[in-house]
Amino acid sequence: MKKIIQYSKSYKNIADIKKDFYNQNLYNLKKSIKINTEYVKQPLRKICKNCNSKKLVFFLKSFKVSYNLCSNCGHLNGKYQDTSKFARKLYNSQNGKNYSKNYLNDYNSRVKNIYLPKVVFLKKVIKENIKLLDLGSGAGHFLKALEIKKISATGYETSKDLCNLANKKLKVNKINNIKFDNVYNLIEKAKDENVLSLIGVLEHLTNPSLILNSFAKSKIKYLYISVPLFSLTSFIENSFKNVYPRHLSGAHTHLYTYKSLKYLAKNNNLNIIGEFWFGTDIPDLMRSILNSATIINKKQYLTQFKNLFTNHIDELQSVLDKKKICSEVHMIFKKK
Numbered sequence: 001m002k003k004i005i006q007y008s009k010s011y012k013n014i015a016d017i018k019k020d021f022y023n024q025n026l027y028n029l030k031k032s033i034k035i036n037t038e039y040v041k042q043p044l045r046k047i048c049k050n051c052n053s054k055k056l057v058f059f060l061k062s063f064k065v066s067y068n069l070c071s072n073c074g075h076l077n078g079k080y081q082d083t084s085k086f087a088r089k090l091y092n093s094q095n096g097k098n099y100s101k102n103y104l105n106d107y108n109s110r111v112k113n114i115y116l117p118k119v120v121f122l123k124k125v126i127k128e129n130i131k132l133l134d135l136g137s138g139a140g141h142f143l144k145a146l147e148i149k150k151i152s153a154t155g156y157e158t159s160k161d162l163c164n165l166a167n168k169k170l171k172v173n174k175i176n177n178i179k180f181d182n183v184y185n186l187i188e189k190a191k192d193e194n195v196l197s198l199i200g201v202l203e204h205l206t207n208p209s210l211i212l213n214s215f216a217k218s219k220i221k222y223l224y225i226s227v228p229l230f231s232l233t234s235f236i237e238n239s240f241k242n243v244y245p246r247h248l249s250g251a252h253t254h255l256y257t258y259k260s261l262k263y264l265a266k267n268n269n270l271n272i273i274g275e276f277w278f279g280t281d282i283p284d285l286m287r288s289i290l291n292s293a294t295i296i297n298k299k300q301y302l303t304q305f306k307n308l309f310t311n312h313i314d315e316l317q318s319v320l321d322k323k324k325i326c327s328e329v330h331m332i333f334k335k336k
Contacts, residue, residue: 001334004125006276008321010314011283013113017106018283021246025291028244035090035250036064042080049208050075050260051267062238063249074259076230082253087206090251091158107139107169115145118199118226118276118330123149125274125332126195126222133193133220135183135211136201140166143173154193156183187214197224203252212268216335223270223333230255231327232281232320240288247284247327258324261331270333279326282317286310 021028045068047054053072060067066079119142122130130151137143137155139162146153147170155175157163166175178186187196196215202208202225215223228247234255237245248255256264265272286309295301320326 001271001273003272004274006121006124006274008278008314008318009117011280011317012314015283017109017113018280021244021287022291025244028246029242032245032250033063038089039078039080039082039086039253040064042083042086045077045079045081048073048075049077049254050256051263060234060238062234063241063245065249065253067248070260073263074257075263076234076248076255076257078253080253082206084206087204107141110141111144111148115141116148118142119145119149119151121274121276121330122195122224122332123151128194130195131193132195132197132224133187133190134197134199135187136198136204137166137175138162140170140173140175142197142199143175144169147171147173153197156186184210184214187211187220188217190218190220193220195222195224196220199224199226201225202227203254203256212264216268221335222273224330225333226328226330227256227261228252229279229325229327229329230257231279231325233279233284233327236281236285236288240292243288243291256329258329261329265333268333269336271336272331273334274330274332275324276330277321277324277326277328279317279320279328281320281327282313284327286313 045056048056048070051070051073053070055071056068056077057071058066059069059076068077068079069075070077132146132151132153134143134146134153134155137157138159140155143153143155143166153173155166155173156178157166157175158178158180160177163175163177190196196218198211202211205211230248233247237243237248262272264270289309290305293301317326
């Protein structure tokens with residue numbers, strides 16, 4: 001099977017969806033620092049989260065947290081363990097009802113502009129009939145996009161509120177509420193599904209290798225993931241101390257690299273058959289500049305900023321995407 005590689009997508013279609021990054025900068029910043037303050041209380045990490053190597057080298061400190069690069073697999077690790085206790089406090093502290101309300105106003109726009117491109121990419125890579133098992137389904141945007149493209153899928157989500165919201169939006173595909181500890185058995189006993197999707201999931205897990213081990217034991221043939229990457233965005237965040245770090249902080253205690261993902265594939269006996277590289281490094285730079293600027297004549301400032309920078313975001317971002325050094329990647333693996 002020939003590998004399919006795809007680059008970039010326009011930011012213009014999702015700019016309005018991301019406007020809270022601007023409008024609620026201070027609120028998000030305080031929330032992120034609060035989580036980081038809790039994170040640094042956890043035990044020190046002694047081995048790489050991706051490859052279990054002890055070859056961790058200090059790299060940078062950002063918003064109270066130090067990060068180490070693994071010289072064995074290239075993974076960026078937070079200095080501390082994201083323990084089960086930390087994870088429970090982080091995710092159980094979120095109000096599910098308020099969290100689900102955030103998706104109501106732009107639900108259809110998210111499906112169209114964020115999740116449909118993921119499905120189009122999936123269909124481009126996997127030509128056979130797809131039946132999908134989705135974990136960490138959230139409010140069901142991905143399953144709705146799959147539904148639009150006539151792909152059968154079943155989702156599982158730990159939040160009851162998000163499940164309720166999702167199932168009101170879905171007509172064919174469904175999302176089930178599940179305790180996380182039960183997902184391993186669910187994967188291993190899957191009979192009909194040929195694709196396991198983990199969209200924005202691996203980076204939130206205390207031990208990602210457990211779910212990969214369950215996939216290896218299962219009859220499921222393909223694995224579809226999206227993960228945040230160590231990229232220019234991390235340097236931007238480290239340079240703007242009064243701007244919310246959406247990428248490396250809070251729930252994101254570690255970041256993948258192309259090298260660490262290739263290690264993941266090799267270590268789990270997988271072939272990479274699809275890559276979709278796109279990021280928001282340049283939009284993150286734009287957001288950081290605007291949230292840090294001293295603006296007197298707002299209308300004139302934004303007009304000139306748009307002419308000199310905003311209008312060229314997609315072109316600038318595409319340079320990073322094509323070099324595979326952007327802030328996000330979608331990958332599809334096939335068992336060997």
